[in-house]
Amino acid sequence: MGRQPCCDKIGLKRGPWTIEEDHKLMNFILNNGIHCWRMVPKLAGLLRCGKSCRLRWINYLRPDLKRGCFTENEENEIIQLHSRLGNRWSKIAAHFPGRTDNEIKNHWNTRIKKRLKLLSLDPVTHEPNEQKGISSDKNETAIESRSSKGEEKSEEFKFMDSHAKRDSLGTEEKMDGVKLILDETNDLLSSYDIWWGGLDFGSWIHQETNTKSYYSLENSVNPSMGESSSIQEESLQQWVESVDSVLSWDGFNYLEQELFFLQNSK
DNA sequence: AAACTGTACAACCGCTTTCGT
C-alpha cells in the first residue's frame, strides 16, 4: 500500500490567492514549518490542496525570494545556462538564489526569447537562424503576417524602440542609474539579511529537500543574539500581521520602511 | 471614454521522479 491521497479536489478553492489565504499560509508555515504539504491546508485552515499551497509558498510567499526585474547580467547568465541545460528551469534557477524556476521560465518566454530573436538566434538551439523568418515560435508568424499587411510597426520594431529609448541614455547616465538601483537594492537586501539573518534558512532549504528534518521557528532564532532576536521575533510578527501590504513584493518600499529601525540600529 | 490588443506573470495541469508501505 502507498500513501494516503493528497486531497479530494471536491470543495477546494482554485484561482488567485486572496490576502487572507496568503496570511494564513504564511503564518502557519512561519510558526510550524512544513512537515507535509498534504497537511498544510488542513492545519492552516485553507480550502486549497497541498500542491497549490506548495506552489504559492515557493513561487510567491517564501521570504527569501528576490523579487523585481532581472538584471542584464542575470539575463545573460540565463541564456548561457539555457544553452547548456535547455528548459531545465529548476536547474537554471538553482544558479540564482531567490529566483524561482517559474519566474525564470516566465522571463524567458516573455523577454529573453524576443531578445534572442532580435539577434537572429534560435531560442531553442541558440544557433543563428539561417534565414530570416525561420522560427520555432508560432507567434512570430503572426507578427510577420501583421508586418506584411503593412500594419504600423511590428512587435520587433516596438521592442527595439523601447530598448532604443533606454539605450539613448549616455553610458554614464546608464551606469549612474544602474549604480543607484544597485546601491538601493544592496542597502535593502542587507537590511533584509539582518531581518532574516536570525532565521535559519539553511535549515529551511535543507528541510525543503529533506522531509525528515523539520523546521521550527523557535530553533531558528539564534539564542546568542539575545535581545535583538526578540526584537526580530516581535517585528517578524508585525511583519506577518501586516503581510497584506507586503504581498506585492514589488513594493519593497514598504519593507524598507519596516526595516528602518534595523538600519538605524546598525 | 470605450473598446480592443498585447504583455507579464500567477496558477493550474499533467507527466516524471522520489519515497513510503
Add this chain to the structure above:
DNA sequence: GACGAAAGCGGTTGTACAGTT
C-alpha cells in the same frame, strides 16, 4: 520488488493591467 501517493518539474492557460486605437 511492486504499488501508489507525494513532491518536483516543465508546459500551458487565464487574467489583470497597460498601452493603443
